[in-house]
Amino acid sequence: MTLTYETTLAEAAEAPARLFQSGKSYATNRWRGALICAGAFGFFAMLGFNAKPNVNLPVICAAAAAWGAGIFLLAYKGMVRRRIIAYVASELKGTWPRRTNYAVNGAELICTSAGQTFTYRLAELAGVHDDGRWLELSFGERGLCVIPLRAFADTDEKSRFLAAVGQASEQQTAG
Numbered sequence: 001m002t003l004t005y006e007t008t009l010a011e012a013a014e015a016p017a018r019l020f021q022s023g024k025s026y027a028t029n030r031w032r033g034a035l036i037c038a039g040a041f042g043f044f045a046m047l048g049f050n051a052k053p054n055v056n057l058p059v060i061c062a063a064a065a066a067w068g069a070g071i072f073l074l075a076y077k078g079m080v081r082r083r084i085i086a087y088v089a090s091e092l093k094g095t096w097p098r099r100t101n102y103a104v105n106g107a108e109l110i111c112t113s114a115g116q117t118f119t120y121r122l123a124e125l126a127g128v129h130d131d132g133r134w135l136e137l138s139f140g141e142r143g144l145c146v147i148p149l150r151a152f153a154d155t156d157e158k159s160r161f162l163a164a165v166g167q168a169s170e171q172q173t174a175g
Helices: 014-021 024-049 057-091 155-174
Strands: 002-007 098-105 108-113 116-121 127-130 134-138 144-148
Touching: 002 144, 014 024, 014 057, 014 144, 024 057, 098 155, 127 155, 134 155
Parallel strands: none
Antiparallel strands: 002 098, 098 108, 108 116, 127 134, 134 144
16 A cells, blocks of 8 residues: 655654654753753842842742743753754755655555655554554654654545554564
8 A cells, every 4th residue: 555645844854853752862851951941040040139138039049940940841842843843954955845655565664755765664563653643653663654644535544554554564473
């Protein structure tokens, strides 16, 4: 079975963004940045309010630190996504949208998009997840395929695609 659709730049960057967000460095950077922002906001609150006699300085500094950490945690995911989209745009120069093809060919899922071809062995398929906007095919350490649900004409086409992927995956693991 073959699936063809026009992909946008944001859709092309969805798989790398999801891979990075599921990694250890994303979590490490998120908490490290939150602590740095908390410290900076707390420090500047101390500088701004230390001369005020009627202010409980530890409470003000703690509130400012919590505010700084909260702002960072709320903004971090979007900031990372924008940077990944910018990186993909710089690497894949040209106009968007571009044609993307997914083909279930025997024991492989072949993705061709933006002049690149990725081949995934269906025996390595670790999981399939549908979150309402995206169909995510996880191949463990090998990678991730993320297909927007708008690429499917209807739910029947999506079911046929998943059946073809599942059938090829089962044949590969049985053989």
